[in-house]
Amino acid sequence: MPRKTYTVQQIIIKLREIEILCGQGKTIAEAVRQSDITEQTYYRWRKQYGGMKTDDAKRLKELEKENTRLKRLVADLSLDNAILRDVNAKNF
Numbered sequence: 001m002p003r004k005t006y007t008v009q010q011i012i013i014k015l016r017e018i019e020i021l022c023g024q025g026k027t028i029a030e031a032v033r034q035s036d037i038t039e040q041t042y043y044r045w046r047k048q049y050g051g052m053k054t055d056d057a058k059r060l061k062e063l064e065k066e067n068t069r070l071k072r073l074v075a076d077l078s079l080d081n082a083i084l085r086d087v088n089a090k091n092f
Contacts, residue, residue, distance in 0.1 A: 008057040011045050018042060 006014070014035050021031035032042045049057065 008049065008061060009054045011049055012052060012054055012057055015042075015045055015049060 014037065018028070018031045018035055021034060022028060026034075028042070029039060032039050035042075037045075052060075
């Protein structure tokens, strides 16, 4: 069976569906099986995204992208700074 990748929004929706099914009296194992994921995946997702709303997930994704961009920028500037120091040290 091929592995399906879910977006954060899809994960949050699946977690809500499982909560609803459990509220209707089904066990977690039955609810997870009905949602076509494994129990291990459910617990991992619940640990990572439990209590999060879709708006929060979108904001988290935006912050992660911005953080990646800023880290790359700092790395580039640090490299430029090191090159300038090397060039400056050789001139004297």
